[in-house]
Every structure is written in C-alpha cells, then in structure tokens.
Amino acid sequence: MPIDVRSGGMNRQTRLALRTLAVCVIVVGAVVLLPPVLDGIGLLLHSIRRNWWLVVLVGAACWVLFGLDRKR
Numbered sequence: 244m245p246i247d248v249r250s251g252g253m254n255r256q257t258r259l260a261l262r263t264l265a266v267c268v269i270v271v272g273a274v275v276l277l278p279p280v281l282d283g284i285g286l287l288l289h290s291i292r293r294n295w296w297l298v299v300l301v302g303a304a305c306w307v308l309f310g311l312d313r314k315r
Contacts, residue, residue: 253261273280291298
C-alpha cells in the first residue's frame, strides 16, 4: 500500500526544509563524486562574468515577456 506524503503530517515549512536538504545533498554529492563539475561551474561563472550584458538582456526580455503576459 503506497504512502501518500501529500496528505501526511508535514506542513509547508517541513516540506520546504526537506526539499532544500535534498537539493543540498545532490549538489554536495555531485561535487564529491564528480570533480569535473567544479571545473564546469568555474567555466560557467567566467562566461557569465565576461558576458554580463547578455545576461541582463535575457533577464530584461523575460521580464517584459512575462510582464506583458499578465492581464491587469
């Protein structure tokens, strides 16, 4: 018989803490088990630093698109 965790005794803060813990465990596990992940993250951060204007343009475009999508 499967357990339904959605209707369990966990409140919103407990679920959020559990999800945050799960994400942290996955990230730490990836860094420990896959050292090239650190190199990839470093390369990504370097690219973002060099192309900060592109990140700003993409962010502004998303903001405008989602802002126009909402009905007032």
